[in-house]
Amino acid sequence: MKLRYTADINSYKRMTNAELKQAFVVDDLFAPGETVLTYTDVDRAIVGSAVPQDKPLGLPQSKELGSDYFCERREVGIVNIGGAGTIEVDGTSYKMQYKDSLYIARESKDISFSSVNPSEPAQYYIVSYPAHRTTQTTHVSKADAHHIELGSAIESNDRVINQSIRPGIVDSCQLVMGFTELEPGSVWNTKPPHTHRRRSEIYMYFEYNDDNRVFHFMGEPSETRSLVLAAGTAVISPAWSIHSGAGTTNYTFIWAMGGENQTFDDMDHIPISDIS
Numbered sequence: 001m002k003l004r005y006t007a008d009i010n011s012y013k014r015m016t017n018a019e020l021k022q023a024f025v026v027d028d029l030f031a032p033g034e035t036v037l038t039y040t041d042v043d044r045a046i047v048g049s050a051v052p053q054d055k056p057l058g059l060p061q062s063k064e065l066g067s068d069y070f071c072e073r074r075e076v077g078i079v080n081i082g083g084a085g086t087i088e089v090d091g092t093s094y095k096m097q098y099k100d101s102l103y104i105a106r107e108s109k110d111i112s113f114s115s116v117n118p119s120e121p122a123q124y125y126i127v128s129y130p131a132h133r134t135t136q137t138t139h140v141s142k143a144d145a146h147h148i149e150l151g152s153a154i155e156s157n158d159r160v161i162n163q164s165i166r167p168g169i170v171d172s173c174q175l176v177m178g179f180t181e182l183e184p185g186s187v188w189n190t191k192p193p194h195t196h197r198r199r200s201e202i203y204m205y206f207e208y209n210d211d212n213r214v215f216h217f218m219g220e221p222s223e224t225r226s227l228v229l230a231a232g233t234a235v236i237s238p239a240w241s242i243h244s245g246a247g248t249t250n251y252t253f254i255w256a257m258g259g260e261n262q263t264f265d266d267m268d269h270i271p272i273s274d275i276s
């Protein structure tokens with residue numbers, strides 16, 4: 001498992017683009033045939049992926065966790081952004097179609113990721129936070145998620161927020177997770193931007209080709225910086241940072257949060273006129 005030390009609220013202001021990327025961007029995801037994981041210093045969040053080909057992949061134990069197995073004191077949220085697959089958790093098999101989510105509860109021991117067709121592998125995006133109690137592993141299809149329509153074409157932010165792991169759907173400890181899909185012609189997410197000092201958040205942008213990029217905005221509202229991201233890239237938002245983006249095309253992104261509460265709507269919105 002890789003270790004990631006991000007940067008603090010003062011240092012980021014004096015960093016180059018390359019330094020900001022090294023601190024906040026995770027761009028080694030979706031390596032075929034591997035589980036890749038990065039352990040961050042932001043609320044002990046772990047971000048990674050598993051792309052099983054011919055043989056199943058697991059969630060390996062490692063020294064950083066200080067436990068006997070990955071989920072001993074952790075919960076995990078997964079969204080499949082590739083071909084059909086299955087995830088087995090302690091003998092129960094969950095079918096994972098495109099954009100299905102799986103919440104894996106604390107104390108789950110044997111976790112195995114596989115693909116139905118190795119030439120069109122499942123691509124599991126993974127986020128984990130520490131968990132203080134043991135709940136129920138839960139599968140959530142895209143249809144079972146809570147859908148919120150937001151924005152408008154005229155503001156270039158017509159989008160649907162799909163909340164798959166959230167109170168009322170999944171009984172999780174910290175984790176709240178889902179994905180936001182932008183309509184063709186809409187490019188802005190999280191407009192107006194917000195912070196929520198109660199929670200950190202990780203975004204992972206996908207569903208656009210390599211001729212396009214998402215310009216992700218981070219930092220304090222008065223000192224924003226941009227990170228130019230290719231599809232399949234994650235970006236870590238410490239609790240003090242805004243997290244918003246504009247693409248050169250429409251796109252989808254998975255968001256995942258952990259922290260003091262699970263109240264999606266308690267964000268502190270910042271008027272666009274206050275951003276600089």
Ligand SMILES: O=C[C@H](O)[C@@H](O)CC(=O)C(=O)O
Pocket residue numbers: 159161179180188189190191201243255257264267
């Ligand atoms: O705290 C919530 C997260 O930042 C996202 O869910 C916001 C988002 O998907 C959007 O407005 O486009």
Ligand SMILES: [Zn+2]
Pocket residue numbers: 194195196201243267
């Ligand atoms: Zn947010």
